[in-house]
Amino acid sequence: MIHVTIFQNAKGEHLGFDAEGHAGYVEEGDDIVCAAASVLMINTLNALELFAKAKLSQSSGEDDGRLSVRLKQDPNRETELLFKTMVLGLTAMEDDGNYAEYIDLTFKEVQQP
Structure with a gap:
């Protein structure tokens, strides 16, 4: 299983x-779940x-x-948009009955650095 925090x-x-x-969806090298999350x-x-x-x-x-x-700066509009886009995709995968x-x-x- 892929664990993302x-x-x-x-x-x-x-x-x-x-x-x-x-x-672990299928054999390594052919695993579409791993590939999608990685991308x-x-x-x-x-x-x-x-x-x-x-x-x-x-x-x-x-x-x-x-x-x-990890960000080594304060979050801004651009970083938020990019992180939210990633979270949207990962959440869709987690919510999909085929991949959950x-x-x-x-x-x-967490505290900001």
Whole structure:
């Protein structure tokens, strides 16, 4: 299962996320659930850097399917839009009866750095 934790401040603004695990929907390399979740998160990371010029810390591990992304700045309109778009896609996957058992989405309030 893919576990994704979305970090938000007290105002509900997005500060980053942690993802870990593999979906296990089908054999590795053919897993559409893992591919879809990965594309949503990696595209968000790339868009945060390229379009929002966000200052980020990030780490990843292919073996355990780990991706960790944190804003190193205050959230702004652009970062919020990109994070909300990612959350929209991940939530749709979690709510879909065909894929719900392969992805878990959690929201956690944290202090801003």
